[in-house]
Amino acid sequence: MSTILEVNKVVKKYGDYTALNEVSLTVPKGSIYGLLGPNGAGKTSLIRIINQITMPDSGEIILDGEKLQPKHIQYIGYLPEERGLYKTMKVGEQCLYLAQMKGLSKAEAKTQLDYWFDRLEIQGWWNKKIQELSKGMAQKIQFVVCVLHKPKLLIFDEPFSGFDPVNANLIKDEILALREQGSTIIFSTHRMESVEELCDHIALIHKSNKLIEGKLDDVKKQFRTNSFEVGILTDNVEGLMYDITQKHTVSQTNFKSLNNELKLEIQLGKATPNELLNILTQRGQVTHFVEKIPSVNDIFIQTVSQ
Amino acid sequence: MSILTLIIKRELIAKVRNKSFIVMTFLSPLLFVGIAVFVGYLSSMKADVKVVAIHDETGLFVSEFKNSEEYRYIDLSPIDLKIIKDSLINESYEGLIYIPKIANFKTLENKVQYISNDSPSITFVENVQDIIAKKITKENFETAKLDTLAIRNAEAKVNIELKKATGEDSLKGLNEIKIAIGGAFGYLIMMFIIIYGNMVMRSVIEEKTNRIVEIIISSVKPFQLMMGKIIGTSLAGILQFFIWAIIGLILMFSASIFLGINASPTAKVPPEMLHSAQQEFAGMAQMYIKELWNLPIATILISFIVYFIGGYFLYSSFYAAIGAAVDNETDSQQFLLPIIMPLVLGVYIGFFTVMNDPHGTIATVFSMIPLTSPIVMLMRIPFGVPWWQIAISVTILFGTFFFVVWFAAKIYRVGILMYGKKPTWSELYKWLKY
Numbered sequence: 001m002s003t004i005l006e007v008n009k010v011v012k013k014y015g016d017y018t019a020l021n022e023v024s025l026t027v028p029k030g031s032i033y034g035l036l037g038p039n040g041a042g043k044t045s046l047i048r049i050i051n052q053i054t055m056p057d058s059g060e061i062i063l064d065g066e067k068l069q070p071k072h073i074q075y076i077g078y079l080p081e082e083r084g085l086y087k088t089m090k091v092g093e094q095c096l097y098l099a100q101m102k103g104l105s106k107a108e109a110k111t112q113l114d115y116w117f118d119r120l121e122i123q124g125w126w127n128k129k130i131q132e133l134s135k136g137m138a139q140k141i142q143f144v145v146c147v148l149h150k151p152k153l154l155i156f157d158e159p160f161s162g163f164d165p166v167n168a169n170l171i172k173d174e175i176l177a178l179r180e181q182g183s184t185i186i187f188s189t190h191r192m193e194s195v196e197e198l199c200d201h202i203a204l205i206h207k208s209n210k211l212i213e214g215k216l217d218d219v220k221k222q223f224r225t226n227s228f229e230v231g232i233l234t235d236n237v238e239g240l241m242y243d244i245t246q247k248h249t250v251s252q253t254n255f256k257s258l259n260n261e262l263k264l265e266i267q268l269g270k271a272t273p274n275e276l277l278n279i280l281t282q283r284g285q286v287t288h289f290v291e292k293i294p295s296v297n298d299i300f301i302q303t304v305s306q
Numbered sequence: 307m308s309i310l311t312l313i314i315k316r317e318l319i320a321k322v323r324n325k326s327f328i329v330m331t332f333l334s335p336l337l338f339v340g341i342a343v344f345v346g347y348l349s350s351m352k353a354d355v356k357v358v359a360i361h362d363e364t365g366l367f368v369s370e371f372k373n374s375e376e377y378r379y380i381d382l383s384p385i386d387l388k389i390i391k392d393s394l395i396n397e398s399y400e401g402l403i404y405i406p407k408i409a410n411f412k413t414l415e416n417k418v419q420y421i422s423n424d425s426p427s428i429t430f431v432e433n434v435q436d437i438i439a440k441k442i443t444k445e446n447f448e449t450a451k452l453d454t455l456a457i458r459n460a461e462a463k464v465n466i467e468l469k470k471a472t473g474e475d476s477l478k479g480l481n482e483i484k485i486a487i488g489g490a491f492g493y494l495i496m497m498f499i500i501i502y503g504n505m506v507m508r509s510v511i512e513e514k515t516n517r518i519v520e521i522i523i524s525s526v527k528p529f530q531l532m533m534g535k536i537i538g539t540s541l542a543g544i545l546q547f548f549i550w551a552i553i554g555l556i557l558m559f560s561a562s563i564f565l566g567i568n569a570s571p572t573a574k575v576p577p578e579m580l581h582s583a584q585q586e587f588a589g590m591a592q593m594y595i596k597e598l599w600n601l602p603i604a605t606i607l608i609s610f611i612v613y614f615i616g617g618y619f620l621y622s623s624f625y626a627a628i629g630a631a632v633d634n635e636t637d638s639q640q641f642l643l644p645i646i647m648p649l650v651l652g653v654y655i656g657f658f659t660v661m662n663d664p665h666g667t668i669a670t671v672f673s674m675i676p677l678t679s680p681i682v683m684l685m686r687i688p689f690g691v692p693w694w695q696i697a698i699s700v701t702i703l704f705g706t707f708f709f710v711v712w713f714a715a716k717i718y719r720v721g722i723l724m725y726g727k728k729p730t731w732s733e734l735y736k737w738l739k740y
Contacts, residue, residue, distance in 0.1 A: 015736050051523075053523050053524060053528075054719075070527075072376040073524070073525055074525075078520075078521070078526070079521075080520035080521060081518075082517045082520055082522070083517050083520065083521055084515075084516035084517030084521075085518050085521075086320075086512075086513075086516060087516060088516055089320070097312065097316055098522070100312050101309055101312060101313075101522065101525040101526055108360075142521065145521065146521075172313070209487050
């Protein structure tokens with residue numbers, strides 16, 4: 001898989017404060033790349049540097065094999081977290097204006113806008129002023145403005161904030177569709193469930209440093225604790241417990257199931273899952289046996305609080 | 307279309323479509339004319355006739371005081387001075403001129419009194435002094451047995467004709483016209499800078515509070531956005547100015563036609579035609595309008611536009627930087643003061659120094675300093691300024707402008723992405739280094 005964006009030892013300082021400390025990232029082409037980190041970690045600083053809003057103090061950024069330069073603006077679509085539109089301007093004029101800024105001709109912009117207005121079913125809004133629209137409606141317009149120049153790289157900063165679940169889903173589907181069409185998506189958010197759902201790569205920035213980066217699955221493997229969730233129907237709980245605690249650590253847990261079974265979380269000692277399973281099957285009817293995969297949320301909290 | 311043009315176009319359209327722009331463009335000339343007419347009407351209204359009592363113990367002067375539209379004199383010489391003074395307190399009279407009985411005129415010169423409750427106007431006092439002085443002079447001539455008629459014939463009255471070195475005719479009233487025109491243009495520039503500078507600032511703040519700025523800034527350079535804003539707004543201002551100029555020219559032409567004057571400066575009207583007061587007024591108006599056409603109108607207009615652009619650009623860069631630094635208009639006050647000060651200073655220097663001495667050191671220096679030159683130089687130009695001075699002044703102005711734009715762009719670049727904090731001066735200084 002080739003790389004669309006490479007961030008190379010980027011440093012950004014504001015006065016004495018270091019916002020980014022030699023941060024390096026590799027974003028593979030066609031991925032949905034989750035950029036995570038607590039507030040003030042430096043995510044926005046990095047995104048602004050990628051968008052050439054600010055310049056790094058040192059380090060370089062390679063976009064699609066070329067060093068980042070002003071012409072790349074039109075290859076990038078950016079939906080900032082702090083976003084708004086001109087309140088008194090009409091929707092259509094405003095979109096045309098912003099599209100032309102991205103380098104589209106007026107005719108191209110018009111075609112693209114018609115397509116997107118159709119697709120999001122907002123054709124009637126062309127002559128409305130932004131102040132007549134609700135926040136969610138304005139968000140849709142911002143989304144359109146961000147994607148209509150068919151950028152190779154899309155950067156979304158908290159894209160779902162302000163959307164109701166229906167529209168959030170709509171936007172999510174659009175994001176996936178854009179990926180299908182070949183765009184790469186960088187996705188900065190605090191909502192871990194959407195990271196879990198959408199991202200195939202993640203990076204975690206904390207206190208100006210990158211702490212984790214990689215394929216989501218690889219990162220999860222790195223953070224796996226060798227724990228299993230077990231559901232078992234047994235008459236002899238004490239015997240079972242005795243058997244397990246010989247080699248493993250066990251605790252009560254809870255998960256959804258149809259049976260009224262004993263629910264346990266077992267961390268494997270020096271044994272394979274099969275050996276554990278053997279013990280279990282001897283003691284009762286196993287209804288549930290799943291490796292406990294760390295959620296992004298767990299990884300996030302664990303890394304940040306270290 | 308380049309991105310800068312795109313931004314300029316949007317800013318211009320946004321400004322021109324604004325209702326307040328339309329209202330201001332077409333209403334303010336009307337308002338201006340309305341105020342002028344109103345002031346004219348007020349000053350033409352007759353004041354109440356004031357009654358002034360005269361107690362003349364010499365009996366020589368009382369007949370010299372002639373009633374006018376404003377003052378009526380009554381002779382109260384026979385009545386006791388104390389009684390008149392008492393009735394003054396009851397305000398039966400505006401005041402009392404008391405001329406004591408002193409045979410020696412030399413002593414009398416300093417003994418005449420004017421007694422009143424309210425302080426009299428300077429012109430009234432001068433007028434009374436004049437009347438008494440003339441009478442004393444006349445009496446002195448007679449005492450010395452001089453032929454007053456011969457003296458009057460011998461008195462010379464000199465009327466200096468003003469001419470320019472270039473040989474053109476000049477007019478005494480011209481200086482007033484020059485002051486009026488220079489002052490009007492200087493004042494206009496100040497108003498424009500304040501009004502349109504504020505517009506730039508508001509438009510920057512609007513983008514900040516709308517949070518659209520980050521969307522825009524990901525497609526254009528902050529510098530482009532700032533310049534686009536400044537230029538777009540200034541075009542709106544120039545457009546407004548042209549509309550006013552056209553309205554003004556139409557008014558001037560129609561005034562010329564109404565008064566039956568040929569606008570060409572060579573046209574001469576035979577003086578013998580100007581007999582009646584009506585004609586005299588027409589003649590005066592004609593001369594003034596003729597002189598208006600004689601002024602270096604082209605130079606004034608061109609330099610107005612050059613200084614307008616230079617001064618406006620310079621100041622609106624400051625305004626843009628301030629707009630970027632703050633979150634809302636109320637926070638902008640502390641930064642605005644140092645901007646408005648030099649503007650006000652310029653107008654004061656213009657009205658007090660340039661009028662007395664248009665080419666003196668102070669006027670010249672301040673017409674070079676870029677923060678005041680747009681106002682002060684414009685006020686000097688109707689008096690004729692050597693072209694090299696204008697050239698230096700314009701060069702300094704535009705040089706400073708480029709420096710200030712660079713400096714403002716730095717603050718702008720950082721400021722537009724800072725929310726929720728009112729910056730201090732030292733923070734602004736730090737931003738310069740980001």
